[in-house]
Amino acid sequence: MAAGHPSQADCRRGVRAVLEGMPEGSLVLAAVSGGTDSLALAAALAAETTAAGVEAGAIAVDHGLQEDSAQTALLASQQCIGLGLEPVAVVPADVAATGEGLEAAARDARYAALADTATRLAGERPHIVLLGHTRDDQAEQVLLGLVRGSGARSLAGMPAVLTREGTPFARPLLHLPRATTEAATQAWGLVPWEDPMNADEGFARVRARRALADLEDRLGPGIAQALVRSADLLREDADLLDQLAESSVPATEPGEDGQNTVAVTDLEGLAPALRSRVWRRLLLAAGAPAGSLTATHVAACDALVTEWHGQGPLHLPGLRVQRSGGRVTIAPATTGQ
Known part of the structure; x- marks a missing residue:
């Protein structure tokens, strides 16, 4: 499959960089929704497989x-088969309603289905799942983090490589603008599916996408690229702070129940930026x-550490946290204290 258009070569280079780190005989799977980005990813993967x-x-x-979601998934799989990819699987995802909203629930269900299927x-072979997120997706993610008042980790955006459910995932196209995947999909003669949810402003990501376009119009081009560059810098800072926090988590003493x-x-001697991260680790643990x-x-x-004045217990999701004298107790919400 020749890459005659520059956009095709760009997509192939992104995929090639991931494949070069995989042992020979590994299984590499593209997560394909049928949309423009995932089809460009699938085509690039098919073009790079043999080498x-x-x-x-x-x-x-x-x-x-x-x-028509089942039909959409089937059509996407058929295009992948037409590209020469094998195996190609169509799998259901159990989207369970949560307090985080439909988008988050669908994302969690998708990762679980992808990891389980991969x-x-x-089997026993090394494997990885490729995701089709682009630079525009990254910019939208960072913009949403800014709007929500999130910390450095959230503003660092999506990592190029991550592990979920014990399965490694990579985003080979994260450095490319959406315009590149659109041009590549067209050059490969593929027919993308247009997700109607992408036009539904009930979803925060759709509103962020349109807001980003408005910012480009008002402030000039390059906003998305600047947001992504900021995310890259913040990710380095966040990674270092996370490493320091991991080594700063104090020992806990187990109690009853x-x-x-x-x-x-x-805790009180830690710098605030470290202490907040240590708290998060203690609570998650x-x-x-x-x-x-x-x-x-x-x-x-x-x-409870910095402004202690005898306040009562805190009721957090799944936990009850209370200070008594010189110690803080963290307990499951179902237990008494």
């Missing part, structure tokens, strides 16, 4: 959120759901 010495396939996830198809206590003196733990929750816990 890389890997087996390349695709997974189309049916979220079941739309009336593990099953790969799943309780853990930590000495106030072990005690059983707080990651998706429900907010900066407000962490700040309230920190006040």
